[in-house]
Amino acid sequence: MSETTNPRLEAGDWPELLTVQEAAKFLRLTRSTLDHYRCEGRGPIYRKHGARVFYPKPELIQWSERNSYASTSQRIRKDS
Secondary structure, three states, rough: OOOOOOOOOOOHOOHHHHHHHHHOOOOOOOOHHHHHHHOOOOOOOEEEEOOEEEEEEEHHHHHHHHHHEEOOOOOOOOOO
16 A cells, blocks of 8 residues: 555644543533533534544634623624
8 A cells, every 4th residue: 555645634734632621621611511512512523532532722712702692692793
């Protein structure tokens, strides 16, 4: 088999991956809240490496920004 290089897979190009505990701390949530959100499909995008769960840091930031509110009744809309 010939070995091909995929520039997307270069180590320097990968986003920082945080463990569940690190991601919860970064978002200022408890680990159980983040676990609950993941099980319900309401949490940030994550990756699984075998049985281990990791969160790319940019995904945590995007998820947090998507959950921005101006008041208790009005979500902030981002103009794309």
